[in-house]
Amino acid sequence: MDTKLYYEQVVRDIYEAIGRGTSVQTLAVRHNSLLQGKTSEHQTDVYWEFNDGELTYKTVIQARETATLDELFALLRIIRDIPGQTVGVLVTQPVYKKDIKDMADSAGIILYELFAPAAQDIVEPVIEHVRINVDKEWVKHEKEKAGIGDEQVQVMKQPKYAFIYDGQGHCVDSVQGIFDSYSKQRQGMPAGEKQAIAHTFHSPAFLQTNHALVPFVKLTSIEFDLEFVKVNELPGEEMVEYILSKVFRYFGR
Incomplete structure (x- = not known):
């Protein structure tokens, strides 16, 4: 499978796993849709809004073959335009550049790093x-x-x-x-x-x-x-739980 298509498939698996039910209450989940922000509309791969029984969280999940500063800034513009407790998730190849990781940490963007299918032994x-x-x-x-x-x-x-x-x-x-x-x-x-x-x-x-x-x-x-x-066979449910753990950790839950 083409690397770009692989990461897009991962995001579809996450979306489908959310639809099957999670450990939190899903309030809204959309795949490949336009999301209305405070100032403009944004194209999102997956938008997930959920409640843990106390607070409501909003998550924008995007798939990109490579994480670049431009991609991070684009995702940052989206999550800053969505009111409430909003984080971004970028599903991408492993990131080795310190400036990319530092930027993601400071911007509230979770890097979900997965090896492409060629790495069968991981x-x-x-x-x-x-x-x-x-x-x-x-x-x-x-x-x-x-x-x-x-x-x-x-x-x-x-x-x-x-x-x-x-x-x-x-x-x-x-x-x-x-x-x-x-x-x-x-x-x-x-x-x-x-x-x-x-x-x-x-x-x-x-x-x-x-x-x-x-x-x-x-x-x-x-x-x-x-x-x-x-890693390229991770079930959608496990990927969703991973994202949940990162979101809760980011907000100190």
């Missing part, structure tokens, strides 16, 4: 079916102490991006850090082979909640499936 870890297991008896006891009865205590909307604390309230790891640790340990796994991982905690570990009276819940384990896939 694989990336994919994490799926994440299950955060809490100590239900511990949580029940803490709720009774707080006098909130059966009131629901929820962790943040995207727990995989959350930090893990010890019994003294010190940050000791993150859920993503656990994913990364197992991915590093299992480098060399054949592409397409999936492993079920159950990470248990040998000392008390806690995840932050959004409840003032029960600010933490005690964890028992984190379960997930780990698979290594060729």
